[in-house]
């Protein structure tokens with residue numbers, strides 16, 4: 001099976017006055033379908049930048065990034081938004097959910113952009129909430145839930161459109177170990193049972209150990225591929 | 227959930243801010259509509275002839291033709307007529323002299339004050355005039371110019387009618403636009419002409435500006451197809467002074483309205499942009515999820531539009547309700563008579579609110595459109 005993500009000579013340079021900061025420096029990488037990849041490295045090493053480019057919310061300075069055969073770097077902003085809606089699920093470190101919407105409504109949000117009727121939307125939202133074990137919290141607002149529950153709702157929202165790719169930037173960064181474990185367990189299930197490709201940035205080696213593979217970044221360069 | 231439902235939920239996110247913003251817009255819109263009403267009250271009367279409570283009725287054929295005295299009871303019965311008085315130009319001169327530059331008019335002294343309310347005469351002098359059939363009052367300017375004194379006798383020979391009158395000065399008046407006139411009893415003129423039974427013009431006072439506009443055609447109709455058809459008009463000189471007087475106030479009200487709108491725009495724009503700034507991260511997440519730039523801009527526009535719409539509904543609606551339920555006329559002691567909120571004013575307010583909604587969301591919408599997802603995620607991180 002061909003890799004779902006193909007990255008070739010990817011660089012991202014930030015210019016600050018006279019200085020040039022290379023957030024990513026000539027990175028090449030393949031990610032196989034269904035893999036749970038952990039992305040590690042010190043702060044400022046370019047982990048988030050790499051994740052953002054793969055997920056189509058940031059653009060490289062040079063190089064190529066293909067996801068599922070699509071040249072993500074070649075799409076314009078509007079095409080990219082549609083592509084993200086159908087192909088990528090996002091989980092961020094914190095403040096993921098819209099505070100005025102219930103868990104159910106937060107999960108439903110990406111479906112509003114798709115051509116689906118209400119019944120179908122309901123089915124999908126319920127399936128996603130069940131998968132993260134929060135079907136009984138559908139009517140709760142984010143502030144009525146724990147951080148771990150919020151993060152699981154965010155995962156439900158990320159997978160509700162059935163994307164190929166789920167990206168998570170330090171999803172357990174703000175969680176206690178028990179909640180973190182529950183979140184990581186769900187991400188692992190997504191890759192092993194549902195065949196989704198999960199890319200997770202983390203500082204925590206224990207979190208990384210849930211993944212099927214770990215890669216390290218340092219100063220924008222890829223280290224060993226373990 | 228639907229997109230509109232999502233928008234409503236967003237709008238009610240900060241209820242206190244929403245309430246205060248809507249209240250702020252409502253108060254300004256109320257003020258705007260009220261100013262428009264005031265402006266209309268001030269400017270509309272001179273345009274439609276309703277400003278003047280005074281109406282003159284003349285012979286339709288020619289101003290020189292007199293009217294029959296028997297028209298009086300008919301005019302008095304017309305609804306909206308408060309007082310009717312004959313007024314006849316005597317066209318007098320002193321014996322053998324040139325016609326005088328200051329006119330003499332025969333009137334009914336008992337109704338005189340009702341119709342020329344602006345004229346001031348000392349009370350005792352006025353009473354003396356009413357009592358004495360051959361007395362007269364003289365305008366201050368003529369009184370001074372001719373070095374007259376109270377009790378002086380004036381004998382005028384008419385250049386129009388075959389008679390003369392001998393009048394005694396019992397009072398001096400002032401306060402009219404022309405303080406040069408000699409006013410005397412119409413009854414005396416009648417008598418001097420041997421039971422003349424005619425009058426030069428009828429002067430009428432209407433009960434209010436609204437009826438004043440309606441009376442003229444009624445009076446003309448009352449004598450249509452008679453031998454003495456009439457032309458009824460509201461007093462022009464009065465109108466002209468009215469217009470020039472209010473010109474400055476019109477400008478002032480226009481200026482105040484503009485100031486209200488500009489400050490409202492500034493406050494609303496800052497409120498909208500503040501509430502959007504606070505949600506940058508959320509908007510970035512929506513963008514990441516797949517919402518298009520134009521969709522997010524439309525959300526912001528809809529939110530600020532909704533805010534203005536609520537404000538104008540309460541504000542302009544409140545003004546409309548006030549004009550409907552309160553007795554503005556007695557509250558303002560007759561200064562404002564109709565105090566009507568017209569559909570046109572409501573339309574103007576709605577238009578102003580629409581412009582407000584658009585203008586106050588332009589900059590926030592632009593900044594959200596320009597924001598990259600990564601940049602938006604960084605805020606609050």
Ligand SMILES: Nc1ncnc2c1ncn2[C@@H]1O[C@H](COP(=O)(O)OP(=O)(O)OP(=O)(O)O)[C@@H](O)[C@H]1O
Pocket residue numbers: 014015016021022023041042043044045046047048049050
């Ligand atoms: N907008 C920007 N302007 C300038 N430099 C930037 C910008 N965004 C990121 N960088 C720089 O790019 C480098 C990589 O940033 P990135 O956020 O990818 O690091 P990271 O590995 O995710 O770090 P952390 O673990 O702290 O999240 C850093 O040196 C950072 O300072």
Ligand SMILES: [Mg+2]
Pocket residue numbers: 047048049169201
């Ligand atoms: Mg990072």
